[in-house]
Amino acid sequence: MLKINNLHVKLEEEDKQILKGLSLEVPAGQVHAIMGPNGSGKSTLSYVLSGRDGYEVTEGEAHLDGESLLDMEPEERAAAGLFLAFQYPVEIPGVGNMTFLRTAVNAQRKARGETELSSGEFLKEVRAKAAELQISPDMLKRPVNVGFSGGEKKRNEILQMAMLAPRMCIMDETDSGLDVDAMRLVSEGVNALRSPDRSFLVITHYQRLLNHIQPDVVHIMSNGRIVKSGGPELALEVEENGYGDLLAEAG
Amino acid sequence: MTATTDLDVREGVDRETVETVQNMGSYKYGWDTEIEMEYAPKGVNEDIVRLISEKNGEPQWMTDWRLEAYRRWVTMTEPRWALLNYPKIDYQDQYYYARPKSMEVKPKSLDEVDPKLLATYDKLGIPLREQMILAGVEGAEAAPAEGRKVAVDAVFDSVSVGTTFKDELAKAGVIFCSISEAIREHPELVKKYLGSVVPQSDNYFATLNSAVFSDGSFVYIPPGVRCPMELSTYFRINAENTGQFERTLIIADKGSYVSYLEGCTAPKRDTTQLHAAVVELVILEDAEIKYSTVQNWFPGDEDGKGGIYNFVTKRADCRGDRAKVMWTQVETGSAITWKYPSCILRGNESQGEFYSIAIANNWQQADTGTKMIHLGKNTRSRIVSKGISAGQAQNTYRGLVTMHPRATNSRNYTQCDSLLIGDKCGAHTVPYIEVKNTSSRVEHEATTSKVDDDQLFYCRSRGMDEEEAVALVVNGFCREVLQALPMEFAMEAQSLVAISLEGSVG
Numbered sequence: 082m083l084k085i086n087n088l089h090v091k092l093e094e095e096d097k098q099i100l101k102g103l104s105l106e107v108p109a110g111q112v113h114a115i116m117g118p119n120g121s122g123k124s125t126l127s128y129v130l131s132g133r134d135g136y137e138v139t140e141g142e143a144h145l146d147g148e149s150l151l152d153m154e155p156e157e158r159a160a161a162g163l164f165l166a167f168q169y170p171v172e173i174p175g176v177g178n179m180t181f182l183r184t185a186v187n188a189q190r191k192a193r194g195e196t197e198l199s200s201g202e203f204l205k206e207v208r209a210k211a212a213e214l215q216i217s218p219d220m221l222k223r224p225v226n227v228g229f230s231g232g233e234k235k236r237n238e239i240l241q242m243a244m245l246a247p248r249m250c251i252m253d254e255t256d257s258g259l260d261v262d263a264m265r266l267v268s269e270g271v272n273a274l275r276s277p278d279r280s281f282l283v284i285t286h287y288q289r290l291l292n293h294i295q296p297d298v299v300h301i302m303s304n305g306r307i308v309k310s311g312g313p314e315l316a317l318e319v320e321e322n323g324y325g326d327l328l329a330e331a332g
Numbered sequence: 333m334t335a336t337t338d339l340d341v342r343e344g345v346d347r348e349t350v351e352t353v354q355n356m357g358s359y360k361y362g363w364d365t366e367i368e369m370e371y372a373p374k375g376v377n378e379d380i381v382r383l384i385s386e387k388n389g390e391p392q393w394m395t396d397w398r399l400e401a402y403r404r405w406v407t408m409t410e411p412r413w414a415l416l417n418y419p420k421i422d423y424q425d426q427y428y429y430a431r432p433k434s435m436e437v438k439p440k441s442l443d444e445v446d447p448k449l450l451a452t453y454d455k456l457g458i459p460l461r462e463q464m465i466l467a468g469v470e471g472a473e474a475a476p477a478e479g480r481k482v483a484v485d486a487v488f489d490s491v492s493v494g495t496t497f498k499d500e501l502a503k504a505g506v507i508f509c510s511i512s513e514a515i516r517e518h519p520e521l522v523k524k525y526l527g528s529v530v531p532q533s534d535n536y537f538a539t540l541n542s543a544v545f546s547d548g549s550f551v552y553i554p555p556g557v558r559c560p561m562e563l564s565t566y567f568r569i570n571a572e573n574t575g576q577f578e579r580t581l582i583i584a585d586k587g588s589y590v591s592y593l594e595g596c597t598a599p600k601r602d603t604t605q606l607h608a609a610v611v612e613l614v615i616l617e618d619a620e621i622k623y624s625t626v627q628n629w630f631p632g633d634e635d636g637k638g639g640i641y642n643f644v645t646k647r648a649d650c651r652g653d654r655a656k657v658m659w660t661q662v663e664t665g666s667a668i669t670w671k672y673p674s675c676i677l678r679g680n681e682s683q684g685e686f687y688s689i690a691i692a693n694n695w696q697q698a699d700t701g702t703k704m705i706h707l708g709k710n711t712r713s714r715i716v717s718k719g720i721s722a723g724q725a726q727n728t729y730r731g732l733v734t735m736h737p738r739a740t741n742s743r744n745y746t747q748c749d750s751l752l753i754g755d756k757c758g759a760h761t762v763p764y765i766e767v768k769n770t771s772s773r774v775e776h777e778a779t780t781s782k783v784d785d786d787q788l789f790y791c792r793s794r795g796m797d798e799e800e801a802v803a804l805v806v807n808g809f810c811r812e813v814l815q816a817l818p819m820e821f822a823m824e825a826q827s828l829v830a831i832s833l834e835g836s837v838g
Contacts, residue, residue: 131793132792132793133789133793134785134789154792154797155789155792155793156792156793156795156796156797156798158793159792159793159794159795160795164793165793167790167793170790171784171786171787171789171790172787173787173790173791173804173805173808174808174809174811175807175808175809175810175811175812176804176805176807176808176811180804181791181794181804184796184800184804185791185794185795185796186795188794188795188796188797188800189794189795192795224808241794245794245795
């Protein structure tokens with residue numbers, strides 16, 4: 082599914098290398114978690130994969146189902162099946178949440194040469210999926226993320242994920258700012274989407290989220306690289322001992 | 333699409349917007365109609381003024397009124413205070429009167445109108461057949477199923493080619509016809525109100541209009557009547573080197589109500605064309621007028637060649653107590669826009685509202701805003717202006733709010749937002765505020781922002797391309813004003829917002 086090889090990335094504006102030869106492979110159907118201390122480059126990885134401006138790839142490559150991601154525009158990556166759940170979802174005043182969703186869904190369908198959803202089909206689907214995530218009809222009408230609480234914003238990201246049905250989901254600290262109940266809702270939403278042909282890359286600081294979303298593989302990232310990979314027990318180790326020992330061990 | 337709920341329709345509108353952006357060239361109305369025209373000689377002088385009056389079959393008092401205006405106009409100088417930069421206009425190098433030859437003998441009904449003319453309006457999406465409904469740019473299938481009736485007066489260059497639903501309106505006592513017809517058929521109303529809101533001597537362009545206006549629309553709503561359908565006028569400039577000078581006069585008598593829509597387009601030409609219109613609204617006691625405009629004159633090409641010079645004087649006079657007026661405008665076209673729809677709040681407790689979206693892209697320049705003149709006690713006004721600048725365009729909001737000594741306990745609220753796309757355009761806000769009593773309150777809020785990269789990236793990461801993303805964000809920015817428009821116009825306006833900004837990113 083997702084294959085990243087020796088990725089080197091620097092900031093466009095300043096001469097600062099963030100990713101320094103990162104390699105990673107997420108096979109279809111698997112959930113991989115990336116943990117790591119602040120500043121290790123986790124968010125940069127998610128932005129570079131989804132095509133945000135401001136980064137320069139100096140070396141390496143990233144492929145989604147064999148297609149080179151780095152040559153594509155952000156919207157092409159989305160249509161190819163990549164989705165990023167933002168750490169800080171963006172507010173768009175005046176644009177109804179439902180309008181936004183429908184525009185996105187149909188833009189992707191159009192890009193893939195599929196017929197667009199009719200208004201009836203769309204409404205039916207969005208209402209059902211919103212109900213599962215306990216998103217009120219009112220929240221669907223309100224402008225995108227404007228005045229949403231932290232939990233509402235994250236649930237809204239998962240709703241978008243559910244509606245867009247991507248093959249590769251990247252979640253950037255989706256657990257940050259969530260209370261226990263919201264965390265449970267978000268995790269249930271994600272777990273419901275798990276399937277043999279969909280993969281997840283879950284970026285998080287804490288093991289807590291991984292209690293709800295069971296990863297197949299846990300990667301520890303430090304200083305722009307994956308320094309250690311292992312099973313779910315690796316996350317527990319971090320939770321108990323912090324990153325200190327692991328990083329020292331990785332040298 | 334079948335519309336089930338309001339939300340549903342809005343959803344559909346956005347989809348239309350997005351499709352429109354992808355499917356359209358930059359100016360959809362740029363084609364012209366090949367039709368045999370009759371012109372008055374180029375230039376303006378007393379003979380031309382007399383000729384226009386004669387062509388319209390006007391009585392002597394009207395000819396005299398025009399000549400008086402002309403004589404005043406030659407003593408005036410063109411105003412240059414607006415933030416607009418354009419070459420000197422040669423007023424003698426234009427045609428002031430152009431009409432299709434087939435209109436020489438006035439058609440008695442729409443069935444007699446030249447099919448070429450009917451086809452022109454058809455192509456513009458403006459139905460001149462009464463069974464049809466005004467559907468916005470995307471054709472009838474996009475209109476709400478229960479679509480309302482809209483009566484249309486279609487003005488082609490200098491003449492009105494036809495007015496629909498006249499009989500049905502007449503049953504309600506509503507007069508809706510071309511102004512030339514009103515001058516002939518309803519002289520008492522025209523004499524009483526023409527020039528009573530925008531006097532002949534008002535300003536350079538209004539005075540010129542008073543002398544040479546060729547046609548336009550006239551509406552009279554009798555006391556206590558709620559106009560049974562929306563009224564609209566569709567202006568089309570077709571002939572080359574021809575100015576359009578239309579005059580609209582709407583009178584809402586005591587306790588009446590009317591919603592009126594105005595649309596405008598012109599072919600793509602590489603020479604500039606002059607448009608100087610006057611709109612006068614008279615609102616008596618307890619009456620209300622809603623006046624909506626979607627102005628989409630040809631804006632000139634990407635290099636700033638051609639386009640319409642749009643100098644318009646629009647004013648509403650709330651003459652009676654509790655009279656209400658609401659101006660809504662979506663200004664996307666024209667190379668130059670000079671336009672300040674105003675409200676004179678003369679009656680006590682009268683209300684004026686102004687909602688505006690002004691988009692300037694490429695080399696367009698817009699200097700537009702409103703005047704709220706509070707004269708009566710307890711008067712209220714509200715201004716919501718959304719200016720969008722892209723390319724090399726300059727966009728100025730210029731507004732006056734004045735509270736006279738007698739206008740006690742009055743209020744104004746002004747919100748003025750500017751949005752910039754790219755780094756070569758400009759947004760300017762010039763509010764003038766005069767408060768001459770101690771009990772009135774004036775609030776002014778203004779913001780200027782750029783289309784945010786984070787917003788665009790968020791949209792794109794969900795699959796929209798850059799232009800769709802910009803259209804979505806800008807439509808969100810304009811939402812308050814779009815919502816003030818009647819549904820059919822809101823659809824057209826949303827598409828226009830997207831089309832007007834084509835090529836503004838990337």
